[in-house]
Amino acid sequence: MLHALTSARLEFIVDDTSGSLEVVHLGSPVGRVDPTSFSAPIPEGGIDHLAPISVLAEAAAGWMGKPGLRLHRGGTVVFPRLDPSTVTSDGSSLRAVACDPATQVSVTILATLHDAGVLELVVELRNDGAPLTVDEVLVTVPVPHASEVLQFSGRWSDEFHPMRHPWEWGTFVVENRSGRTSATRFPLLMAGTAGFAEQTGTVTAIHLGWSGDGQVRADRLPDGRRILQAGEIFGAGEVVLDTGETHRSAPVFLAHSAEGLNGISDSFHRYVRARPTHVAAERPVILNTWEAVYFAHDLDSLSALADRAAAVGVERFVLDDGWFLGRNDDRRALGDWVVDPAKWPAGLDPLIAHVRGLGMEFGLWVEPEMISPDSELFRSHPDWALADPHHDPVRARHQLVLDLANPSAYEHIRQSLCSLLDDHDISYLKWDMNRDLVAPTDSTGRAGGRAQTLAAYRLIDEIRRAHPDIEIESCSSGGGRIDLGILARTDRVWTSDCNDALDRIRIQRGASYLIPPELMGAHIGPNRAHTTGRTHTIAFRGATAMFGHLGIEWNLLAATDDELAAVERIVSMHKAHRALLHGGRTVRIDVEDAAVSAFVVVDPDQDEAIVSVSQIATSRGLPVGPIRIPGLDLDGTYRLERLALDERRLGMAKQQPAWLEGVEISGRQLAVAGLPMPILNPETALLLHLRRR
Numbered sequence: 013m014l015h016a017l018t019s020a021r022l023e024f025i026v027d028d029t030s031g032s033l034e035v036v037h038l039g040s041p042v043g044r045v046d047p048t049s050f051s052a053p054i055p056e057g058g059i060d061h062l063a064p065i066s067v068l069a070e071a072a073a074g075w076m077g078k079p080g081l082r083l084h085r086g087g088t089v090v091f092p093r094l095d096p097s098t099v100t101s102d103g104s105s106l107r108a109v110a111c112d113p114a115t116q117v118s119v120t121i122l123a124t125l126h127d128a129g130v131l132e133l134v135v136e137l138r139n140d141g142a143p144l145t146v147d148e149v150l151v152t153v154p155v156p157h158a159s160e161v162l163q164f165s166g167r168w169s170d171e172f173h174p175m176r177h178p179w180e181w182g183t184f185v186v187e188n189r190s191g192r193t194s195a196t197r198f199p200l201l202m203a204g205t206a207g208f209a210e211q212t213g214t215v216t217a218i219h220l221g222w223s224g225d226g227q228v229r230a231d232r233l234p235d236g237r238r239i240l241q242a243g244e245i246f247g248a249g250e251v252v253l254d255t256g257e258t259h260r261s262a263p264v265f266l267a268h269s270a271e272g273l274n275g276i277s278d279s280f281h282r283y284v285r286a287r288p289t290h291v292a293a294e295r296p297v298i299l300n301t302w303e304a305v306y307f308a309h310d311l312d313s314l315s316a317l318a319d320r321a322a323a324v325g326v327e328r329f330v331l332d333d334g335w336f337l338g339r340n341d342d343r344r345a346l347g348d349w350v351v352d353p354a355k356w357p358a359g360l361d362p363l364i365a366h367v368r369g370l371g372m373e374f375g376l377w378v379e380p381e382m383i384s385p386d387s388e389l390f391r392s393h394p395d396w397a398l399a400d401p402h403h404d405p406v407r408a409r410h411q412l413v414l415d416l417a418n419p420s421a422y423e424h425i426r427q428s429l430c431s432l433l434d435d436h437d438i439s440y441l442k443w444d445m446n447r448d449l450v451a452p453t454d455s456t457g458r459a460g461g462r463a464q465t466l467a468a469y470r471l472i473d474e475i476r477r478a479h480p481d482i483e484i485e486s487c488s489s490g491g492g493r494i495d496l497g498i499l500a501r502t503d504r505v506w507t508s509d510c511n512d513a514l515d516r517i518r519i520q521r522g523a524s525y526l527i528p529p530e531l532m533g534a535h536i537g538p539n540r541a542h543t544t545g546r547t548h549t550i551a552f553r554g555a556t557a558m559f560g561h562l563g564i565e566w567n568l569l570a571a572t573d574d575e576l577a578a579v580e581r582i583v584s585m586h587k588a589h590r591a592l593l594h595g596g597r598t599v600r601i602d603v604e605d606a607a608v609s610a611f612v613v614v615d616p617d618q619d620e621a622i623v624s625v626s627q628i629a630t631s632r633g634l635p636v637g638p639i640r641i642p643g644l645d646l647d648g649t650y651r652l653e654r655l656a657l658d659e660r661r662l663g664m665a666k667q668q669p670a671w672l673e674g675v676e677i678s679g680r681q682l683a684v685a686g687l688p689m690p691i692l693n694p695e696t697a698l699l700l701h702l703r704r705r
């Protein structure tokens with residue numbers, strides 16, 4: 013029998029008659045279907061039937077690609093046959109149970125199609141026999157339309173580089189073994205029709221909602237069929253099920269669009285926004301102290317910084333790294349979560365009271381999953397560091413990983429965090445995690461990466477239960493832990509340590525394929541970016557940060573009066589449009605000229621929009637052709653006005669387009685004919701506001 017889960021953009025149809033839960037369709041809705049229409053020919057020269065593309069692709073059913081389950085019992089391979097005995101579905105969720113008495117393995121496949129058009133797949137694997145080692149659990153779906161793949165790579169301070177490849181044959185694998193989500197091997201893969209772009213093409217996206225080791229794969233099978241797969245990567249012997257035990261997989265998320273990449277991100281954004289834990293709209297403007305003072309904390313200068321922050325409109329003041337016992341640089345003190353009496357003789361309360369008195373919330377940086385070899389905690393508990401019994405652990409940023417699977421270590425850190433929150437008026441934690449896990453094994457030699465991620469999740473969940481009003485930011489050396497697993501329990505990500513506006517345009521665009529702008533930390537840095545050395549005008553920095561969860565990462569005590577006035581203008585402009593910026597639909601615009609990056613944020617009723625056009629390099633030809641603006645009501649008429657952040661002057665031109673002085677224009681003209689672009693200097697941005705008449 014066929015079972016269909018259907019939403020406006022994505023339909024998932026499975027067939028349970030072939031002896032497994034076969035995915036016969038994942039794509040745009042197809043309407044009424046005839047079961048025979050999915051039957052495919054069986055070529056000569058191979059096995060006598062076509063192995064179905066089932067959610068758990070089965071070697072025992074003839075599957076010769078990577079199987080959905082790799083299992084063994086003490087070296088004896090276990091190939092279960094997963095013929096579903098019951099499949100129940102209500103049109104938006106499906107539960108299929110298959111028991112294989114021969115191998116004493118059973119699975120439950122849970123498929124949920126969220127209203128937003130995002131399909132979530134989870135597998136529960138139960139062992140009823142002798143201890144069973146689980147080497148791999150991968151879900152598989154077909155992507156018959158795809159001939160190009162897009163993945164994202166990068167590094168610290170340079171996240172989200174899009175990388176495209178033609179996919180004529182073979183396998184693309186994004187394999188992450190860093191123990192965190194990873195900026196280098198980001199677990200999101202898109203596969204689509206040739207030339208798929210922001211506004212055009214048919215695309216399917218697969219994402220692993222997990223903050224540890226994992227893989228996303230695009231595989232073209234020898235018989236020509238194309239599939240996507242995703243799942244965790246386990247260390248050797250990491251998942252062993254005793255009799256009666258169940259393993260639950262990390263969730264895999266899928267989105268599909270026949271309207272290019274914008275449809276993918278629209279589905280992901282809607283899904284994230286519909287989650288019950290999603291933050292209220294209109295995120296408070298932040299000042300984060302890291303680049304302002306680094307480890308040099310003292311009450312007077314931070315109080316003065318708070319004064320300046322409040323004066324320019326900041327609503328949340330976040331004290332970054334450097335506040336705890338002996339933390340004078342990044343070589344020491346992780347684990348000693350008590351306030352440093354040398355820097356803070358009267359504790360943090362005087363600063364917190366000052367910040368609160370200025371009407372701002374107070375936030376604090378922590379890195380609970382780590383331990384410095386030079387710390388009181390390590391001196392008392394050297395066995396609490398995650399290290400194998402035979403070798404010295406590899407250090408990263410001079411630090412080790414705290415073994416959170418050790419109940420004593422876990423409990424110590426839980427209590428330390430709870431005491432901090434009980435004893436201080438803190439409403440926000442910037443939760444950092446600054447190193448890869450390298451060959452993570454506990455003191456008994458057992459692989460421990462997965463347990464570490466699960467324990468970090470549990471710790472965050474427990475802290476939130478004990479302090480329900482707290483908000484948490486997920487930071488991992490900038491954007492090293494951005495995924496839908498961590499975002500089920502956190503409220504913001506630190507997108508990148510790069511506050512260079514030029515690089516940020518690309519980084520934020522890359523992050524926007526998965527997460528909506530209100531979750532994306534975006535800060536105005538100083539004139540000269542700390543991580544690249546480049547200088548940009550305040551207008552360009554503001555125009556870039558404006559489109560995320562706005563913050564400031566700059567020692568405002570060193571800013572001139574003119575700069576402070578400009579920051580205040582940017583903050584108040586952001587606040588004036590915040591409901592739109594944090595609740596609207598982001599539509600990235602395909603612009604032929606690679607020197608221009610543009611997108612529009614449109615409110616759900618299409619009454620209002622803000623267009624951002626950034627000149628990221630010098631265009632080869634001038635003037636740049638018209639920019640066509642999608643996403644508006646084609647039949648609506650809009651009043652268009654330029655939002656000037658600071659500088660009125662654009663590029664050198666004898667004359668700029670007359671519409672820049674304001675115009676009334678139809679949504680159709682904007683979408684079809686577009687607007688001739690003014691001449692812009694490189695590394696400047698143009699913001700346009702549209703309101704329906």
Ligand code: DGJ
Nearest residue numbers: 302332333487489490509
């Ligand atoms: C890495 C983060 O990405 C930075 O923003 C800052 O919090 C530092 N860690 C502090 O050590």
